[in-house]
Each structure stands twice: as C-alpha cells, then as structure tokens.
Amino acid sequence: MNGAQSLLATLQANGVEVCFGNPGTSEMHFVAALDSAPNVRGVLGLFEGVVTGAADGYARVTGKPAVTLLHLGPGLGNGLANLHNARRAHVPLLNVVGDHATYHSRYDAPLESDIASISRAVSGWHRRSARPDDLAGDALDALRAAYGPPGQIATLVLPADASWGEVASTRTYPLATRPIAPAPTADRISDALRVLRTKKTALFLGFDALRVEPLSLAYRVGQATGARVMSETFPTIQDRGAGVFTPDRQIYLSEFAISQLSQLEAIVLVGAKTPVGFFGYPDIPSELLPENCEVVVLSEPGVDAVAALEALVSEVNAPSATPTDAPKPEVPSGALTTMSLAQAVGALLPADTIVVDESNTGGLHLYGQLSGAAPHQLLTLTGGAIGYGLPAALGAALGGGGRRVLAIESDGSMMYTPQALWSMARENLDVTVLGLSNRSYAILNLELGRVGATSEGDASRQMLDLDNPTMSLAGLATSLGVPSQVVTTADELVEALRHSFATSGPTFIEVMLPKGLG
C-alpha cells in the first residue's frame, strides 16, 4: 500500500464519499489510488474553482466534508475564491493539495510555490505530510479539524513522494467521531431572556438556526415575547417555503438595513454575527444597529442553535404556534421581468428542491416570491466571492440524494466558473440552471452611484457593461454539453421550467431580462 492508497483508505473508512478533483502530474498516484477506494467517487472539474465550490455545496446539503484534489499553489489559488465562501459558510471541507516530492522542492522548479501562505488565507487547519506512514493519521486529524464544530477548511499538503512511497507501518487508527456542538451556557440564556423581557428585541438567526426546527422554535419565541425574528442576508443553508417560517431577512444595502433595524433596543444573535455593512461607504455607518442597541450572543456557529432556542421556548413557556404561509405565486404570463421570473419560480418549484441563488439584481424578488413556494432549501453566496453558484449546484446535486437542484445565476457571476456545467452533464445530474441575462454588472452600476463616484465618461461605464459583445449563455451551456434554450417571455419561461423539472439530467435556460437594472 502506498501513501495515497493509505490516505484514501482512511478517508473512505471515515465516510468520505466524494473527491472533487483537478489533478496534475504530482497527483497521479492519488488519482490511481481512486481505483482502490471504490466508495470515494472521483468527480472531475475542468477548473479548481469548480472543485472547491462543489465541495462547499456538497457540505452544505450533507453536513459532511468532501475532499478536493488540487495541484500545488496555482491549483489552490484557482480554488481560493470559493474556499473563501466555504470558510464564511462554516462548512467542513478537506483540501488535498499535491506538491512536489519533498526532495524536489529545493530546486525551485517552475511549479514550486508558497502553498502555506496561500492556504493560510482560508484554512482553519493546515499541515504538510512528510512521509507515507503519516498520511493515515494526518487524514484523521484533518477530518476532525474540518468537522469543527463549526465546520472549517482543513488543508493537507501531499508531497508526491509521500503519495507514492510505500507505507511500512501496520498501525490502525480509530474512526474520527464527529463532535457534537455544545449548548449555550446558562449566562447567555439568561442574558437573552433579560433583553427579550425588557427591550424591543430581535432574534437574529444565521447558520444552523435557519433550518425547519430552529425556525419553528424562533417563531414561537417571537410570538410569546413580541420579539421580531430576523435572519442574516446570506445564509449557508435555509429551509424555506410552505410550512416553514420566514424571518425578516436583513436587507443587503446598508442604508435600508439601518432603517430596518432602527427601532431595536436589543438583538439576540443565534448562529449569526452582528449585522454590519457588506461594504463601507462614504457617509454611511458600517455598524447598522442603533447606537444603544444591546447585543447578546446566544450562540455562535459551533454552539447548538436548536438547544439555544429550546431553552428560550422553555423559559418563556412559548406555546405551539404555526405561522401563516405566504401565498403561492400565480403562474405569470406576459413580459419577462425580475418579478415574473420570481413568480414563475415560486409557482412551479418542485417540493424538496435545493435552490442555489447567485442571482444578484436579477433575483430581486426571488426571496419574497419563494416564501410561498413548495418547501425547499436555499443556498446563498456567504462570502461575496462571485462564481460560487454553478459549482455549488454541482456539489449540492451530488450530495442531495437525487433531489432536484435549481441554480439561479446572473450572467456576470456565472462567467467566473461556467466550467461547472460540463461536470453537471458528465455526472448527469438533475440540475436546472436559470442564466439571467441582463448584459451588465448591474449591481456595480448601482454601486458606482452609491459610493459617490461621479462617472461621466465612457471609460468607466465600459468596465461595467457586458453587452459588447453580447454573450450567448445558452450557447455556452450547449458547448459544455448541457441542453439549453433561450426564453424571452414569462410564458416561455414557465414552459421551459415545467419541461426542465420533468426531465432528468441538467438543462440550461437563458432568461432574457431587461438590460441592467431593468
């Protein structure tokens, strides 16, 4: 048994089921070792941003780490943006970064690179294995680190000679048990109860507090205490739709969020961070809460939100309560707008769909219209590094146990990692992709004004315009093996969605929206 086989045997024994990879020469023994670990499915990405984003999406829907296979510093670099998003999502993820043989590094060959420095920006745990015999133990340490809680990125650097060398030891290792998130301390619970009883308070939910059970508990606390129940803007995964309580989502734009939060005297954080501006702007505060608003941290990621909310329910004697469902949107007809798009999705979404949202301005009305849709799960852009949607949809489909995935992508964002479409076709996954064409970095046109930049010339405007030349998103998808079509009316979109939801394998629908902000 060589080191790579030992590493993969350890991962397989500990329940790792998928390896998303984009290998190079230094990873050839790892690739060959996939044949000896039949329960670890190798999934090829044409670009490392696909690989890391897919591992993120997989982890969000399974709660389990996938392993990525990356090629030295440049491969890790290519995957870094989606690792940034995964770090912000607190998901467990294990990178295996192949490297030169240990004795080869000193020659500074062309691919020699500072892997540790790149890794530091995203990894909660980092190690370079030295010998074949270390790999089983290193893999276990990496898995334990990845699990957290909360989940984090563990990066294991695999020198080629550690991979190809024979393992001498016959030592066996216990399985890595997944640690259980602790309940919050009594102090925190009493602090939360104090403000809930005495102040205008919001329960502010994020991360693991946005699943069916904690949402239901939070609703009951809100009903019993009069507290508002709110949620972070960009959750890792949120249960939504009919029968699921929808909290007020923090508005993205700072000035509106400040207004939204302006009446609060206290905020109780459950799996979420204190709301701050996504960006700093001239003359708009970064802190969004009113000046004297008290902040109580009931639970942060890594502390059990369900236990936290159960404690509150019990202490306030919150009776059972069921929220009224939002109405399901009507099937739209006529012009294709951001509203009719959202209505079509809300009306037709099959139950249990995983919705990956990277729609930006084109998806303005999606969150609202999907409140009344069939029950589903929502994945969002946790770290702001665009190009996460298609890869995350790939990973969510592989981890979703056969559930349909709907990826809603803006044109600007999908152009970072379009290669994910090819992997969807290769794996024949039931993914519906809506590619929203507004031929513009519309959010940046908006931001250009918001930051107070005065743009009067063509040079600056051209940097935000995607219409010269016009891209064919549908043509791009077809070229990568995904059947595609273009829709220009709400009626065509409805028909295309119905067809796609009834068809196995991936389909791509290019949605022609009005240009820019419409």
Added chain:
Amino acid sequence: MNGAQSLLATLQANGVEVCFGNPGTSEMHFVAALDSAPNVRGVLGLFEGVVTGAADGYARVTGKPAVTLLHLGPGLGNGLANLHNARRAHVPLLNVVGDHATYHSRYDAPLESDIASISRAVSGWHRRSARPDDLAGDALDALRAAYGPPGQIATLVLPADASWGEVASTRTYPLATRPIAPAPTADRISDALRVLRTKKTALFLGFDALRVEPLSLAYRVGQATGARVMSETFPTIQDRGAGVFTPDRQIYLSEFAISQLSQLEAIVLVGAKTPVGFFGYPDIPSELLPENCEVVVLSEPGVDAVAALEALVSEVNAPSATPTDAPKPEVPSGALTTMSLAQAVGALLPADTIVVDESNTGGLHLYGQLSGAAPHQLLTLTGGAIGYGLPAALGAALGGGGRRVLAIESDGSMMYTPQALWSMARENLDVTVLGLSNRSYAILNLELGRVGATSEGDASRQMLDLDNPTMSLAGLATSLGVPSQVVTTADELVEALRHSFATSGPTFIEVMLPKGLG
C-alpha cells in the same frame, strides 16, 4: 482630486497605458477615475485569471508593466495562477487590489480576507496604502519595484477610503526612471571563458538571452569555441524563425533531458537557471546535469545578457557568423495530426506574429517546425500553471502594436480561462486561436504511467478523460463573441489559417486531433 485619481494620474504620467480589470464595489472610485486618465485604457476581463494573464502577456511583448485591478482577496486569488506564471517570467506587473475602507476591516464583513498572505506567494513587493495622500508616492514605489531588474510583481492594496478620500497635498513627484540591468562582473566572465576554453561546455540561454541580438552573439561564441548553445524549455519570450538562430531546447521530460545533457563537462548560464526536472519522479534524478558538470552563472535575470555575451564574443574574437535557416515547412495536406498541424502553422505564419504556445502534447512538433517559419516571437508557459495562453494572447495583442497574435491552446488548458475570448472580441484584436481538441488530459495519461502509478480501474482513467461529454470548443468561442469553425483535415486547417490571417478581429479554429496522445 481623490486618491484614485491621484493614483491613476501618477501611473499615466509614468507611461502606464493599460489597466486590465475585474472590479467590484470597493473599486468603484478607481473605475470612475479611469475617465480622468484617458491614456490608461481600461480593459475588462470577465474573470481575474484573464486580467493577470493579460498583464503578463502585455509585459512580455512591451517590457512595460500593465496595471491590474482586482477585488479583495478572492479577486487576487482568482488571478493567482497567472501571477505565478508572471513571477516565473520575471515580467514587471503592478496589481492594484481594492479592499474595504480602512475603518471597515475590523467588522470582518463577508469579503474581508487576508490579502497580504495571498499576495506574499507571488509578489516581490507588497504595500497597503493608508491615505489618499500616500497614493502617488506608493504608486511610484510600486512601479520602481515592478521594473526591477529583473521585472517582478508589485502589489498595492487600495483601501476604498484611500481611493475616495480627497488628496490634500500638492507635492509633486519625479518620474520613475527605469533602472538599467548591469553587466556581469569580470570574475563571471573569466569563469565562463575558462570553461569554454577547457571543457565540453554548453551556453545555456534563458530569459533576456533569447532575443535576436543575444541569440546571434551566442551563436558566434558557439562557432568560435565549439560550445553547444542551448535554451531553457519555457522562455518568457523568444525570437524565432527565419534569420534567427535556434538553440537546442532543453527537453521537457527529465529522462530525455538527462540524456541530452549527459556529455557536458560545464554549463554557462545566461539568463537561465540550472536545468532541473519539471517534476520529481520515482527513480529519476531531479538534477539533470551529469554529476561533475561545472555550473558557471554568467548572468541571471536582472543582469544584462547582451553585455555578457558581447564580452564573450570580444574575448574569444568570435567572427561574424550566420546560422543556416531551417527549411520552411511545406503546406501539408491530408490527415490532421500533430505533425501536419505544426507544418501548417510553420508554412503559413505571417512575419512578426506573436505566437503564444500552450499546446502541450498537441503541439509536440510545433517548436521544430516553427524554426523555419517567418520571423516571430514565442511566448511559453513559464510557471506551469495552465490557463495562461488565452489571457496572454489578449495582453500580447494589446501590447503588440497591431501585430497578429496566434494562440495555440490545448483543450484542457483553455478551459481554465476561456473568458479571455470575450475580451478579444470586445477589443476587436487580431488574434487567431487554434483550439486543439484531443478530448483528454493527454499529458496526464502519459504522466500516470511515468510516475509508476498502476491504473487499472475506470475511476482513475475517468479523471483524465475530457470526452464525456465532448466539448465544442468552437461553440464556446462563438458563445463568447468570437467567430469560429471546426477543421478535421490538414487542408481545412490550411484554408482556415489563411482566412484568419487575412481577417481583422479574433477568429477561433477548433482543430480535431486524434484522441489522447494520437
């Protein structure tokens, strides 16, 4: 004047002419300031790997830095692989990485990231500007650092408030003068002369020693002393074709390179490093030179190769000498193979073309067949991080003063950064792209055997196969606005090349080669 305007005014005054950018909200004032610096052309890339690779290609053909505009840590991460290649190419390059406003960083907003750690892996110079008044001076320091010699990557982090704040100072700065590379010391020259006179020696050329003048000088030294004249495998830029001396290129595969170098008693490095294996392999040495081969460093990057070679010519009284040109290939007919592909390119290449080679296995015969082509310049993959070719072609076309660019791309490599095609169409550049379709990571199939990995299963083979589904490279190019066609015979390729070379704007030719290694 705000900080961004001050920064751009300084860059413009110092001759910076192009800004390749992929901006976000934190860069909006910089984008707006492009209107105030009309001599700095803003060129939009849809992905940061396009931006950084284009800046590399631009610098290779101009010797000047372009500025890149990147969006925080994730944007720098997306650009990192091509920055790795640029670092290995010793080109001058200036990154401007937008960041949160200085006062906003402490809130750990979603895009907050460890930019310095990521930058460290590729930058020879790194600074975070603190105030609008610092930007003019910081820009000058960055430019000076980028120039070297040798050229290197300078990364300037631009907080949003330094960008939007008003400049108070009226201080003016002198222009940044470009430093001149020094000649080698007398010791080095006498060492080189000693081995040239007493040992079986190779002059081993790299970096700035591969232009017309130093190649001619090296040829004369070889003729006068009997030394072999060789070149590194992956040069930054090399003058080639009729009338230009072609040294023996170091073979890529280590076992063949060892044989190629086995008779040497000494090697004189001129702009090149000691030849080492690209990767380490089991049972193949990393050091390629024979054990007792003496290594003399005549000049490294940053020392003037022309001065070094002139000194040798003078000391050995090398007479003028002109190498015999290799024959120009005949126009091929019949089957499309790696050989007929190379012959077609060699036969038809217009004079003064810039050839960007990322053809890998499909381009096996290109280097040989291009020896007798019309005079041209060759750019290669200096750092081994694939996905450099299309971006570099974009940058080379913008820096090439109207010269034709021919990019020769393997399918696997071009799928890392296909978005560059869109920018070529947008800027209407005279770029011919040959997309070589062999539906495989053919080099990795080769390497899988070479590293001694035994692969008997489908799982490993599938990780190296690009044929499920088959991609349409031509369809991809069309979707991004570049006219395309597919050729399946040498005759069709010849006709397509003739048409493309006579047509302004970009064209894409998908070249159907036999599958895998053919």
